Amino acid sequence: MIDELDIALTAPTARMAVRQLRAGVWSDAEDDLAEEVPVALEYNGVSHAVMLATPADIAEFALGFSLSEGIIGSVREFYDVDISESAEGITARIEIASGAFARLKDRRRSMVGRTGCGLCGVDSLAQVIRPLACVGPARALSAGAIRRALAGVKGLQPLNRQTGAMHAALWCDAHGVLRAGFEDVGRHNALDKLIGALARDGVDLAAGFALITSRASVEMVQKAATVGISALVAISAPTALAARTAQACGLTLVAFARGNDFVAYAHGDNIDMDAA
16 A cells, blocks of 8 residues: 655656747746656556656556556555656556456456457447446535535646646545645546545545546546546536446536536536535
């Protein structure tokens, strides 16, 4: 199981000299840009995936990705992670239980030789749209909590204020108080980092909801449902496939959540409209 790790990685932002045009006048200036680096995820010595991510909170990312992608079934199957950085990027060497690793190898073997052309893509799509256990109904979602959470989002987005290029995933309690937040250039990565931190800390996922600053794609719904998050609130739009997937698995999906307004796309009847 991961602990808080003290690892000196590349800073998540970089300052660069730029030329800017303001009110028709050119001037020299400096700007803060978000870093993105390749992050290789290895399981029991075997390379599995390389993601482009913000170089921060990599231990949480490794655990969250392992859970949200179904590589492990619980934190008990996640033994350790060793993180190192080189000129090429960051490597997370993850040790998981032998049973989880056997399942991962079987999944990798089933993907060998698959192609995606014409109707052949149906098999590949079946691999992407994986079965999800029922997670509903949400027991900790109210209109007042959603509005309260939205009011506090910017306070947990320091990197986005600095660069304008970061997504955030945040955990909110039943009253809409923001309890944890993670930022990343990738919306999926931000959610994985949040999931990893919640799992590490043993947070009761029935006692709150996740808030994301990005759109709600089907992958975000899948990741949330896979780990047992029963309510997902997005500031931007959902996709139709995300809404259908949320409806099917019992996840309460709210999107276009801005100010005092929002739209419920799946299981809106689970939202308490009277709670302050």
